[in-house]
Amino acid sequence: MAELIETLKPSQLYTMSLCEGWTVHEVAAHLCAPWIFGARRIVPAIVRHGFRVHRANAELVRDLAVDLSAEEIAQQLRLNADFIFPPRIVVPLGQLTDLQVHGQDICRPLGLTRDLVPERMLPSLEFLLSPKARGSFVPRGRLDGLRFIAEDLDWVGGQGLLTVRGRGEALLLALTGRPVVLDELTGSGVAALRARIT
Template sequence: MDLVSMIADERRRMAELVETLKPSQLYTNSLCEAWTVHEVAAHLCAPWIFGARRIVPAVVRHGFRVHRANAELVRDLATDLTADEIALQLRMNAEFLFNPRVVDPLGQLTDLQVHGQDICRPLGLTRDLVPERMLLSLEFLLGPKARGSFVPRGRLDGLRFLAEDLDWEGGQGLLTVRGRGEAVLLAVTGRPVVLDELTGSGVAALRARLSA
C-alpha cells in the first residue's frame, strides 16, 4: 500500500470512529493540549478546508510549530462542523494530499495516527495502529523533517528509542526509552500519559522535558 492509500485509509478509519461517538464523548478533553475530542477531529479536516494559503503563514507565524499554528485555526472550524459533517469531510477528502515543504505526507500519516489515540485513550477505547504505518511515523519523528514542528528541538537529544513490539530503534544516545510502538509514538510527540508504560534509563530525562 502506498503512502496516499495509507493516509486515505486512516481518514476513513477516523470517520468511522467519529460517527460512533456520543455528544458527551465529543466534548471530553483529548490528550492534545486543551482540545476536546471534537476539536481534534475537526482539525484533521483543516488541510483541504483552509488550504496552504492559510495554514503555511500560520505555521511560519508560530515558528514552525505545527500544532500551535493549527490551534489558531481549529476552534472556529470545530464550531462550524458537526461530528457527522467531520466524518463526511474525512471520507470525501480521504485521498487529499497536502504537501507543502513544512509538512510532508508522512506528517499527515503521523498526525492521523497520533490524533486517533488522542481521542481514544481518554475515552477508554481501543484503536489498534497498523505496524507498518507506525514504523514509518517513528522514522519520520526521529528524522530531521519533524524537528521544530512535530518534535520541539532538544526533546530527543541523547535518547535512543526502542519499540519492542516492532523490533525498531531510532535516535542516538546512551539513555534508552523502551516500550510498545504506540507508547513510543505518543511519548515522542509529547503525550506524558504514556510515560508509565515505558522503561529504560532515558525515561526520567524525557519526563522532565515533557513537563518543562
C-alpha cells in the first residue's frame, strides 16, 4: 500500500475514491488514523457521532488528510506495518478487510489493477458475514436472506434462497457497500442487494 500511494500524482490523489465522499488522499490518510489518533481520540469521536462509525471516521480523516502528504502517509504505513488495532476498535480480521477494501477504493477509480490474494480474501469474506462486522463494516439487514458464491474461490457464505455470484473481489466490495461492482454480480439476489446498497 505504501508503494502504491507514493507513486500517485496529485491529480490521482484528489480523485474521488469508491469510499463515498472521500478522495484517494483521504482514504490513504484514514489508514494511518489508528496509530496517530489512538483509542483516546477515536472512541470519543464515535460516541460524539452517536456510534455512527462512518461519520466519526469522516471527521478524523479530514483533519489527518490536511496534515499528511502522500509521502508522509507512505512513511507512516511502513513504520507501522506491524501495528495491531486495539480489540475494542476492530478485530484483526477487520484490520485485514479494511486494508483490502480501501486498496480497491483507491485503485478502481484510477484504472489501476491490484490483485487481491485469495488466502487473504477468504477470511475477510467470512468476517463480513459474521456478527463482528455488523454495524461497522456491514449495516444490519443488508445481507438478510442472501447467499453469496465466489466463482473464483472455493467459498460460499450466508443463508437464504436468493443467491449473489461473482468474483471474490467484487463480493468483498459489494458486502461493504460499493455499488460500482453490482453490475459484475449475477444471481437472484442481486436486485435485493442493489436496493439495499443504493
